Amino acid sequence: MPEVAAAPAPSPLCRLDDIPDGQAKGISWGGGAAREDILVARRGDAAYAYRNRCPHVGTTLDWTPDRFMSADGLHLQCATHGALFRVEDGFCLRGPCAGRSLSALLIRVTDGAVYLDE
Ligand code: FES
Numbered sequence: 186m187p188e189v190a191a192a193p194a195p196s197p198l199c200r201l202d203d204i205p206d207g208q209a210k211g212i213s214w215g216g217g218a219a220r221e222d223i224l225v226a227r228r229g230d231a232a233y234a235y236r237n238r239c240p241h242v243g244t245t246l247d248w249t250p251d252r253f254m255s256a257d258g259l260h261l262q263c264a265t266h267g268a269l270f271r272v273e274d275g276f277c278l279r280g281p282c283a284g285r286s287l288s289a290l291l292i293r294v295t296d297g298a299v300y301l302d303e
Contacts, residue, residue: 195301197298197300198212198223198234199225199299200297200299201227201294202297204225204226206227206228206229207227208226208227208251209225209227209251209253210251211223211224211237211247211250211253212225221236221237222237222238222245223236223237223290223301224237224246224247224253225292225299226261228272228273230294231294232292232294232299233273233275233289234289234290234291234292234299234301235261235275235288235289235290236288236290238287239263239266239282239287240286240287240288241265241266241280241281242266244263244264244265245264246261246263246264246270247264255269259272260272261275261287266280266281268280268283270286270287275289
């Protein structure tokens with residue numbers, strides 16, 4: 186009987202501990218034309234992931250690397266025109282794209298690691 190090679194274990198986006206509670210982290214995922222900028226936000230033991238692309242004009246949200254939160258720490262904020270997004274579902278509460286949402290990605294947290302559910 187021929188041996189069947191085991192599928193390689195998926196790589197995590199990051200570890201939950203890589204993200205300070207209440208903050209978010211930017212991740213460049215994949216390579217070549219498939220490369221995507223992703224952000225993962227942490228709230229305690231929960232994590233939320235979105236494409237790092239503002240629904241207004243498509244720029245990345247971060248002010249500087251891994252700086253995604255509004256000054257009060259409550260919302261994700263776009264650095265370009267200041268739109269505010271709920272962490273839990275990416276809905277834009279205020280700004281030029283109010284009523285629209287960040288593009289959410291399915292993730293799971295297993296043994297402290299955050300995986301993309303592709
Ligand atoms: S590009 Fe994000 S609010 Fe304008």
